[in-house]
Amino acid sequence: MTTLATKKTARKAEKAEAAVGKIRLATAWLGGCSGCHMSFLDLDEKLIDLAETVELVYSPIADVKEFPHNVDVTLVEGAVANVDHLELAEKIRQRSKLVVSFGDCAVTGNVTSLRNKFPVEDLLTRVYHEGPGAVPRGGETDKIVPALIPRVLPLHQVIEVDAFIPGCPPDPERIWAAVSALLAGEPVVLTEKMRMFG
């Protein structure tokens, strides 16, 4: 899709100096439950090893507002469910060398895609008007919630994806096997057990 040669700025050199030799890692959170990120945190002591080799440049667990340029590896959790996801996914692809679908929602749509049987309008009515609890009436636009796309899509049906880590969530061993391979610049080869969906 988009080559990495685009939008190389002076800022890149500046950053590179700050983290010499470190791999620029990002993790992103689209339509998912954050379970994959929880599992990522379950890498426990391996996180310390990881911190020595990578710089976490963007992540729900790091306070960065804008997806940065020149990312080496991005793990994407969650399926593409709304226009913000579409926009972020496109940005991720443009600014990352390697994009990894991280967990079943990104890989297959999974639980997030269970809503695909319903038209968006019915879905909103069902959840926000007929669902439990008090709801704001009227259906006026609130300018906050991003517009939903008609069907939730797995990430690779929106942008090109380089590797897949299935699992709901992928357990820490799987994540480590994949991430350590990626960081070593090797292709991600998961064992049969580690490839299992669910």
Added chain:
Amino acid sequence: MVESRTRSAASPDLPHPSGDPRFALIDRTLKRFRFQQDALIEVLHTAQEAFGFLEEDLLIYVARQLKLPLSWVYGVATFYHFFSLQPQGEHNCIVCMGTACYVKRAAEIVAALQTAYGIEAGQTTPDGMLSITAARCLGSCGLAPVLIVDGQVLARETPETAIAAVQLAIEASAAAGNGRSSQLDDSYDEEGDL
């Protein structure tokens, strides 16, 4: 003992308990094929001809007579496009969607009819007045695109002539004093697009 003998003797020969004479037609086919299970499709053909569609009761009757499992009969009845488990409309319009008709834009005729009557091909209007069917190939390719309205073959149709022909058929039966159809005409008038 006695009871079981009467029961077994009863099944093939006595008329259907409902007394509906149309069952006699089915029985005739059953006998012609000596109640062989292989005759299922032939029997279903007869049943559909006699009753117009295959309602549940009918399928149960056929299954019992041929000593076939219910699911088997249902599976066969739903495999073949000829058999219908739903009642058909009073009028029917079949649009040929064979290749020759398609090349001569039969799809536009189907689309126009669907818009005009608010149903998809294969459906019947809620009032039971009209069924629209897209047929595979009627084999009258020289006359493409072809339409069959209530059994009458119409050649070289356009979306406009097709709607006119269907409307004519519906109005003809309305004029014949059918209460249901005159009601229908009113509703069409209200919509104003016909």
Added chain:
Amino acid sequence: MKRSDLQAMARRELERQQAVRCRLLCCASTPCLSSGAATVQQALEQAVTDNKLDAEVAVVSTGCMGPCSRGPMVTVQVAGQEDIYYENVTPESAQRIVVEHVMANQPVAEKIMPSDLPFFAKQHKIVLANSGLIDPERLEDYVARDGYSALAHALREMTPEEVCAEISKSGLRGRGGAGYPTGLKWDLVRKAPGEKKYVIANGDEGDPGAYMDRTLMESDPHRLLEGMAIAGYAVGADQGFLYVRGEYPIAAKRLEKAIRTAERRGLLGSRVLESSFSFRIDIRIGAGAFVCGEETALMASIMGRRGQPTPRPPYPAQSGLWECPTLINNVETFGNIVPIIAHGADWFASVGTAKSKGSKIFALAGKVDTTGLIEVPMGITLREVIYDIGGGVGEGHTFKAAQTGGPSGGCIPAEHLDTPMDYESLRALGAIMGSGGLIVMDNASCMPDVAKFFMEFCTDESCGKCVPCRVGTVQMHRILERITNGSATAADLQILEELCTMVQETSLCGLGQSAPNPVLSTLRFYREEYEAHIQRRECPAGVCKMTEAPTLALMEALPRRIRELGTIPMSLA
């Protein structure tokens, strides 16, 4: 009935026919009936009676004469004169034909279809030799044209082995599409061990745009029965099934009548022609499933089951109906048997090409001047068929493609118009002979759209037993839908091509194996059309509406927040 009785019947019928001065043949095949042939025939009969001509003029309803788009057709036969064809006959012109032509010997010029037209001249009628000349509902008419004498000859003069050898020698190949050598198949069934054997005539002609088999069944039913009986004798079967497509009520009715008549006269049933050979034929009516054209699915259907195919081997020749050896041939194949036995294998083999012998019937339809049913020698070029017989695509139109073989076939472009029509040449082009549907398209047809049409057909007709066909065709159809609505990407085309090969190689039966053919052949010859749809979102033929776009291309135009005005295109789904 013995052979001598047959000859006597023929004599009597010929005398009867020669007793009248003039015969008015009125086509009573489905296309002509659709254009009002029944009222034309009534008008003819009325005019004959009104003018007190009953003794000297006979009105006969016959089978198909060929030029279906010009129907209703009427032929006037006057002894000692050339037959005259009338086209587009109405009840009024029927009256004039009787008054002016029959009575005053002044043919009605403006309704005449000249018989020296290439439409007639380039044809070679073997299977349809009787079609349009005899009354399909009268056994005597058939017998008068040497009907059942081939069967009598085979029963008396030939051993089953010799019959098989004669068919092999003729070079006849299956007319249902694949072109398997018929004689070889017969011999396999003949040699197969088994007490009980069956013969099946496949009349489940499902290709949209094809109606060769219907015409033969409607126009000359006894020829088919006789062919089947010869086959029964050759392979050692005593029971035949005629599987007639459900959409062909007239054919079924005529065949039923023909079977009853033949049985009554001892030409079918027990002890055929007073020989030791017995052969019953039963009709089975299809119920609307294209897949039943596949032989194993058809047999499932005859046995009253869901029409799902089973893997071959075992082949029907070893284990078919009720696990007995079964010979299954197409109706048109059986139509060739009588002439081969009657005139000999060498006579038959003199027509056609080296590997494709005899003739082939095509249903010529689409954007040609004269559409209809034609029988041509194998090896005739597509150009001759379309431009000479069919009269071309018409003023102001450009030929674009000829589609053969329906949903299992392919499109042949203009640069291959000089291809001879035979099994091998057509296959080399990615098309197939198929059962004989031949649809001509001009520039108003969009090739990806045509491919989509056929794929939708296959999706609908897939029986659902094997995964590649059941789901693969749906996925291919989805991609074709995206291509024709403007939302496809280059990746889609690649996935489509991969799926085509996979579905072709892994599907259980012929339906799935051939379902990708229309896509593959249009991709081969009209790839730039696909590319125009994908890269420029343009339909060169102007057929596709291109209302959608690929997901990310639309980003700018999307509504951003929930319930903001604007629609998100369904291509995102």
Added chain:
Amino acid sequence: MAVITMTINDELVSGVEGQSLLTLIREQGIELPTLCHLEGLEARGGCRLCLVEVQSTHRLLPACTTTAQEGMAIQTHSERLVRYRRMILELLFAERNHVCAVCVMNGRCELQDEAAKIGMDHVRYDYLVPELPLDASHDKFIIDHNRCILCTRCVSVCDSVEGAHTWDVMGRGVNSRVITDLNQPWGVSRSCTSCGKCVQVCPTGALANKGSTVAEMVKRHDFLQWILDGREKKQWVMQNGGSEGRR
């Protein structure tokens, strides 16, 4: 029983005449996936996963329905075959609504297993997202059509082993569905004996015990061999020649 010799993946092997290719291949310790075939039920050739290359023909043949013959040369894992198997699995995952994470069979599902084995780690086709029901009307079991892959093992076992023929398939093509009786709720079926054989042979979570939740369902196929062996050895036939079973 005559012995035959042939080659599988260029290794010389011997088998017994009349044996299916699948049996022979598996006897060699070669893993060949099957989703419709199950030992003990009639071979069907529907899932197309066990297709193999046979040298004498250009067509790929399903190992389950093809009889092993003297002199055959078979390839079971060519690049093309593995690629096609992966595509078939992708097609199956895209066909209905398979969500492994919330499935009763998660971790024990044959479909999920085969995907992992072959390395099918994502689906390139459109998910078709059909609207399909779940029938929980039966006392003991549920059928969730969203997870059905139309292998028809349930139809086969119900017909040939249980003899009830409660199950069959309705419709055709992608709209096919397994049904009980006249497409009625399973719970009201009068032919169903509630034996549960269909549940045990189902390769996915489509048929399951009622009340089992995510990853709880365990299925066993071994009963099948047990019954069929018993039948073959006529273990249930009494001395006087009458049989003691049902009917």
